[in-house]
Amino acid sequence: MSQKQGIGLAMVAFVVYIIGGIGCFSGIALVVLMKGRDLLGWGDGRAIGYLFLCVGMCLSILGVLLMRIFRNRGLS
Numbered sequence: 001m002s003q004k005q006g007i008g009l010a011m012v013a014f015v016v017y018i019i020g021g022i023g024c025f026s027g028i029a030l031v032v033l034m035k036g037r038d039l040l041g042w043g044d045g046r047a048i049g050y051l052f053l054c055v056g057m058c059l060s061i062l063g064v065l066l067m068r069i070f071r072n073r074g075l076s
Helices: 001-031 047-071
Strands: none
Touching: 001 047
């Protein structure tokens, strides 16, 4: 039972890491490409890009930390 839980937690950590990477790179693209343009009525594309960049980096760091914790605790 513990092995199934460990694999599940590892997959969650990996998914968080991947989503963070996608958010980070899409944020960079928005900053570069959407300068001064409105993004779907949400606001300036550059501001949303900085938001995606920062949140993506935080999620990537969180995913790496979770992977390290689960590996060192013997849960995976």
